[in-house]
Amino acid sequence: MAVLRPFRALRPTNELAKKVAALPYDVMNSAEAREMVKGNPYSFLHIDKAEVDLPEDTHIYDDKVYFKAKENLDKFVRDGIYIEDKKPCLYIYEQTGYGRKQTGIVGCTSIDDYINNVIKKHEKTRADKEEDRIRHVDTLNANTGPIFLAYRKNDTVKSIINKWQTEHESVYRFKQDSVLQEIWVIDDETTIVNLCETFNNIPSLYIADGHHRAASAVKVGLKRRMENSDYTGDEEFNFFLSVIFCADDLAIMDYNRVIADLNGLSKNSFLEKISDNFFVKSNGIERVKPDARHSFGMYVEGEWFSLKAKPEITDESDPVKALDVSILQDYLISPILGIDDPRTDKRIDFVGGIRGLGELERRANNDMKVAFSMYPTSLDELMSIADAGKIMPPKSTWFEPKLLSGIFIHKLS
Numbered sequence: 001m002a003v004l005r006p007f008r009a010l011r012p013t014n015e016l017a018k019k020v021a022a023l024p025y026d027v028m029n030s031a032e033a034r035e036m037v038k039g040n041p042y043s044f045l046h047i048d049k050a051e052v053d054l055p056e057d058t059h060i061y062d063d064k065v066y067f068k069a070k071e072n073l074d075k076f077v078r079d080g081i082y083i084e085d086k087k088p089c090l091y092i093y094e095q096t097g098y099g100r101k102q103t104g105i106v107g108c109t110s111i112d113d114y115i116n117n118v119i120k121k122h123e124k125t126r127a128d129k130e131e132d133r134i135r136h137v138d139t140l141n142a143n144t145g146p147i148f149l150a151y152r153k154n155d156t157v158k159s160i161i162n163k164w165q166t167e168h169e170s171v172y173r174f175k176q177d178s179v180l181q182e183i184w185v186i187d188d189e190t191t192i193v194n195l196c197e198t199f200n201n202i203p204s205l206y207i208a209d210g211h212h213r214a215a216s217a218v219k220v221g222l223k224r225r226m227e228n229s230d231y232t233g234d235e236e237f238n239f240f241l242s243v244i245f246c247a248d249d250l251a252i253m254d255y256n257r258v259i260a261d262l263n264g265l266s267k268n269s270f271l272e273k274i275s276d277n278f279f280v281k282s283n284g285i286e287r288v289k290p291d292a293r294h295s296f297g298m299y300v301e302g303e304w305f306s307l308k309a310k311p312e313i314t315d316e317s318d319p320v321k322a323l324d325v326s327i328l329q330d331y332l333i334s335p336i337l338g339i340d341d342p343r344t345d346k347r348i349d350f351v352g353g354i355r356g357l358g359e360l361e362r363r364a365n366n367d368m369k370v371a372f373s374m375y376p377t378s379l380d381e382l383m384s385i386a387d388a389g390k391i392m393p394p395k396s397t398w399f400e401p402k403l404l405s406g407i408f409i410h411k412l413s
Contacts, residue, residue, distance in 0.1 A: 044406025097179030133216035
């Protein structure tokens with residue numbers, strides 16, 4: 001059963017919250033981050049991507065980056081940009097945008113729940129990305145970016161959240177990139193106990209986004225255990241910062257593909273090979289946004305096509321093979337375009353659905369050759385795969401809105 005634990009958050013003052021809050025470190029590169037922080041000395045990117053305050057030729061994994069991040073965090077605390085709650089609390093984090101609302105509980109979850117698969121994963125992690133966040137968390141002695149978790153619908157959790165929101169004012173309320181961000185502090189001991197006991201009866205939590213942050217937080221916790229052989233399990237390093245949403249609130253957007261070339265094929269030869277496993281229809285200049293599973297849009301040389309997987313290649317008995325990202329990879333991208341490992345092959349790139357189909361056209365007309373628009377993976381598919389202990393192909397899900405970083409910091413000691 002899932003452990004939920006309150007904590008004493010370091011969080012920005014009400015006046016500065018909007019200026020501090022920033023998109024997660026991994027959705028932009030260093031050059032983009034440098035632009036984002038211009039004119040805003042309060043941006044959390046000064047901590048989450050501290051290379052923005054170092055010379056441009058500084059490697060993002062240089063020791064100086066982590067030391068600068070710690071220096072900046074200490075300064076934010078010293079200057080009163082961040083304050084620490086006087087007692088352990090839980091928090092409500094609500095985001096309204098893209099035509100819907102998602103409401104989550106902010107608290108700490110257990111590294112043992114991660115190890116024992118109460119917190120379920122669906123994605124492989126890369127060692128270099130893990131090592132970056134391990135060094136970041138360890139140097140700052142804090143979890144600075146929340147893990148995005150989901151749970152299956154629970155009426156008791158919903159009732160507690162609704163009651164608290166009705167009876168209390170939010171402490172932060174601001175818009176960023178057209179998304180309304182609103183935060184409530186739950187500081188009542190009885191309400192906290194009720195929420196924690198309710199989560200103790202929830203069998204599983206699912207990582208929606210933040211696999212590298214989660215893995216890194218767990219490894220820092222295990223490192224601290226080795227350094228403190230008399231640890232009790234109650235220390236803060238045994239827990240990591242999370243925001244837990246009801247799965248019914250969440251929606252996954254399409255995560256599209258662009259590829260650099262046709263693997264030596266002409267357009268006609270390429271289309272002929274595709275037709276072995278897909279029904280192919282030309283749509284001319286009309287953009288194709290798939291509206292059902294096992295259907296795809298494709299843009300190549302100024303022309304859009306509708307693709308539909310033939311029944312013989314759709315294996316519904318295997319939740320991973322049945323994913324549209326798997327079908328496209330296994331029956332087109334790998335055998336026809338010669339990209340066997342999309343995690344490492346430089347000929348493929350991934351475009352979040354938030355950027356729209358126009359971005360696919362732009363990429364295919366410039367630095368790439370062919371683009372594929374996808375039908376989104378569902379939350380049910382994600383949870384079924386995690387329940388089965390299986391792993392999704394890379395870049396299977398794109399969540400919007402993104403959780404902002406910098407609103408909550410969880411100190412490890």
